[in-house]
Amino acid sequence: MTAMTLCLDRPGFLPRLSSHHLARERLVEPLLASTARVKLLCAPAGSGKSALLTECLLRAPADCRLCWLPMAGESLDVGTFQQRLAQALGLGSVDEPDLLDYLTHLQTPTWLFIDDYCRVSNSELDHFLDRLLAVRSPLLNWWLASRRRPQCNWPRLLLDDELYECEARALAFTECEVQHFLSDVEPALATHTARRIIQRSSGWCAGVRIALLGGCQWAADQDKQERSTTLLDYLHHELFSTLAPELIEAWQVLAHLPRFNASLCEHLFGAGEGAQWLHALQEMGCFIEPWEDSAEWLRVFVPLARAVGDERGSAGRAWHRRACQWFCAEEDWQGAFEHALLAEEFEVAVSLLQHFSLEHLFRRENVRLLLNLHERQGEGLTLGSPQLVGLITAALLFAGRFDQAAECIAQLARFAPQPSVMLQRQLLARWQAQQGWLLHLLGRMDAARAHFIDALAELAPDAWPARLLCLSGLTQQALLNAELDAAQAFNREALCLARAQGSLLFEGLLELDHAQLLEQRGAPRRAESLLADIHEMLSRQADRPTPLLGRIALQRGRLALCQGQDAVAAQFFQSGLQDCLHSQDKRALYGFLGQAQLAANQRDYAHAFDRLREAERLMQQRQIPDTVYRGVLLQISSHFWLQQGRPQLAREALTRVLRHYRGPHARQAPPATFMLIARIEYLLVLAQTRMQEAQQPLERLKTLLDHAQQHAMLALETELQLAICEVADLIGETELAASALQTGLKLAGRGQQQQAVCELRLRQPTLLSRYGVDDESAATIESNPLSGRELEVLGLIAQGNSNQQIAEQLFISLHTVKTHARRIHSKLGVERRTQAVAIAKKLGLISL
Missing domain, CATH: 1.10.8 (Helicase, Ruva Protein; domain 3)
Known part of the structure; x- marks a missing residue:
């Protein structure tokens, strides 16, 4: 409730705001602007309802009569409520007909506020309120704040456009x-x-x-x-003091459950009572909310569940055992596994893992739970079958614990020989798939490729998840080798298999590879659209695929950064980082790197290097091999040093790290950094050129450029053209610098590579202006009238593909291909395919 005070410019006592009150225009303005005559704020205790009503009251028009009725949640009978309402209106004792008649014939604009309406269900009082709200006086506005939704005819008011309801979520602070x-x-x-x-x-x-x-x-x-004593005292007075003892106990039990529904409550608290108690808690606004927007599942408001979620000893474990039994009966193995762990029934938890597949690894917190279970119980319990070995190995590889993963894979030898030749061959194929991924992540490409190919030749059809992972590994290796056509072929085969099996989770995992391919080809908008679609589909799943959504968010952050959308990128990097940290995903590294690059874009290098140090600290804490993170950390650091004018530091770091990727014992770059080696090489040329130590810098850059052009790597080609411009300018070849700059800017506009232009400006702040390009022009240059998808279609047309072949390669319909072709002809002003190709070559849109 809000405190009352005597108001000097209004008659009677009216509420006042706290000295710490924060005016929130985003809530007040829509309420005041609404023409609806009933405003309803329905939210749990402590949501700021009274303060919001007070703020609206204080902004009421001067000619408006204000009436404030504080109810403090009391359960009043109709007569008492009617009397209090009459007093607030300045009337004497009146009966219902007289009160309704008075409200109907009001002569003065009146705002009537009812604060903290009756908290306990009271059908008679609700029906009386409904009759009051039915009074259609044009001068009367109702403002109602309540923890529960009274039983009134809200649909009628809503359909008549007479109800404005402020959602509980909107009341939360930002x-x-x-x-x-x-x-x-x-x-x-x-x-x-x-x-x-x-x-x-x-x-x-x-x-x-x-x-x-x-x-x-x-x-x-x-x-x-x-636990905060103040918070617990607040809960006692605002929540528990209004509940019966059995409802208090039920609420405290539910606060310890990740999710629940009426059927589970019936199992826990007794048939006929459990569902009733749950309904009563919901009715009274006891912080029961939908679980992840589910229509069936509920949870206790997370901050409060966390506040009371300390260990409850043997009694608490008993509730979790009973919940585990219910989930097992429902064959909800995810819920049963979670409750078995909470009940500390570890053998039961391991037995439930027989129902898990590799898809379960990307659901909720399963990676973290599996790793904790493995560490706590040891190999004797968690590696009792080839299927368990596969699950634990996958979790260890996901988290970057490669040494432990190698030990786990070796455990497969315990299950040989199998009873038949066929089973033995399948066991060996599983070993090859797992060993292939371990070698792939360790940077040993040739050995990993051999394992992937051998595993694909032997894996049975029902081992399709392992086949998908092998194809994904081959896709990533092709991307790292700049073999984009091969990468597309592997990715397409894998996506077709995932869709045939109806696996949206694996489809999402494979679309990450697809998006990397599109990014490398200079189509970040298409990649972003692809990831946005799969994110939306995955978000609708009942079991939130947190690890996968985290990776998708990080990749969308990189795409937004590439296109110069720093604010959007910051949101993706933050959400992706949180999900990856929660899932113990080694790719949390790229959340920190993205935040560092955003800080550098603002020239806040202190914060940028702090993010890099935090990334390194996390990798070391989790004992992740430095092959995963060292190279990319040094590459990004060198980038920042060049921007700061410290080329000697960049040269030393880049020279050292490049030796790791060149020579007879070279390793491949990590899968998420497909342009890492090329970037190290051109940054090293820049550093050496600045220090006047470079030997044939332009020739070295042109060699890299030829490789990028031959493999249609538009994103890398853009960066290299701008690097050539910078080097040419430094050594005095101004004509070449101007030419490379124009080409680079044209490519940046065509491939939405604004970050590359931004980084050039950070390294050489005056270069663009010296060549007659202002900042605004550099940010908006777009000589290409075609979209990224239209460029893809045109490129395939130029290669001689038919419309049907284009549809198959791009995974789109024949009708869509024809639509793209028609738009291409219109934009280029031509009528035939051959003319479109000729014009595109002339404009530099395609190079063949």
Whole structure:
């Protein structure tokens, strides 16, 4: 509730706002602008309903009569409520007909506020309120705040456009609003603290305020915090004091469950009572909310579940055992596995893993749970079958624990020989698939390729997940070797198999490879569209595929960065980083790298290098081999050193790391860094040229450029043209510099490679202007009238492919190909395919 005070310019007592109140125009303006005569705020305790109503009241027109009725959640009978309402309106004792008649014939604009309406279901009072709301006086506006939704005819009001409802989620504080409360804190720390508070409180107004009062304990980096006494006292007074003892116990049990529904409650609390208790808790606004937007599953509001989620000893484990039994009966193996772990029934948890496939690895927190189970129980329990070995190995490879993965793969020898020749060959094929991925991630390309090919030749049709992973490995190796056509063929075969098996999870994993292929070909918009579509489909799944969504977010962040969309990239990098950290994914590295590049774009190199140090610290803490991260960290660092004018540091680092990727014992670059080696080489040329130590720098860059052009690597070609411009300018070949700059800018516009232009500007701030290109022009140059997809179609037309062949190669319909061709002809002003190809060559849109 909001405190009351005497208002000098209004009659009677009206509410006042706290001295810490933050005005929120995003909520107030729509409420005041709405012409609906009923405004409803329905949300749990501490959501800021009273403060929002008060803020609206204080902005009421001067000629408007204001009536404030504070109910404090009391369960009143109809007569008492009617009397209080009459008093708020300045009337004496009246009966219902007289009250309704008075409201109908109001002569003065009146705003009637009812704050904290009855918290306990009261059908008689709700029906009386419904009769009041039915009064259609044009001068009367109702403002209602409640923890529960009264039983009124809301659909009628909604259809008549007479209801404006502010959703509970909208009442939560945003990160920017929390930063307002931290105005006395250093900006960088304020941003970090606000983000942590939002993560821990989900923006719940009372939770944010308690966090600030408690010294921002929720802002600490640890996942587990000591329980806030203030928060627990708040729950006691605002929640538990209004509940019956059995409902309190039920709520506390539900707070420990990741998800629940009415049927599970019936199993836990007894038939006939469980569902009723759950319904009562929902009715009273006891912080019960949908679980991940599910229509069936519910959960307790996460910040409160976390606050009361300390160990409950043997009693708590008993509830989890009972929940595990229910999930087993429902054949919901994911839920059963989670509750078996919470109940510390580890043997049961391992037995449930027989129902898991590799797809389960990309669901929820399963990687982390599997790794914790393996570490806690050891090989004797978790490696009891080839299927378990496969699951644990995949989790270890995903997390970057290659030494442990090698030991785990070796355990397959315990299961040989198999009872038949066929089974023995399948066991060997599984070993080859797993060993192939281990070698692939360790950078040993030739050996990995041999294992992948041999495994594909032997794996049975029902081992399709292993086949998909082998094809994905071959796709990534082809990308690293700049064999884009081969990469496309492997990726297409894998996608067809995943779709034939109806596996959306594996399709999403393979689309990451597809997006890398498109990025390398200079089609980031097409890649972003592809990932956006698969993200939307995956997000609708009941079991959130957190690891996969994290990787998709990081790749979308890189694509947004490439196109100069820094604000969008920052959001993707943050969400992807959080998901990868939660899933123990080694690719969390690229979230830190993306944040570092965004900071460097703002010339905030202190923060950029801090992000790189944090990435290295995480890799070392998790004992991930330095082959995964060392090369890319040094490459990005060198990039920043060149921008800072420190070429000697860049030269030393790049020379050292390049030896790792060249020579007889060279390793391949990590799969997520397909242009790493080429970037190291051209950055080294830049550093040596600045130090006047380079030997034949232009020839070296042109060799790299020829390779990029031969393999249609448009993104790399753009970066190399701009590097040639920079080197030519440094050694005084201004004509070549001007030519390379124009070509590079044209390619940047064609392939949406704005980050490459940004990095050139950061290395050489005056170069563009010296060649007559201002910043705005450099950011918007677009000589190509065709979209990325239209360029792909035109390129295949130029190679002599028929429309049907183009449709098959691009995974689109024949009708879509014809539509693209028609648009290409229109944009280029031609009528035939041969004319389109000739014009495209002349404009430099394709090179054959």
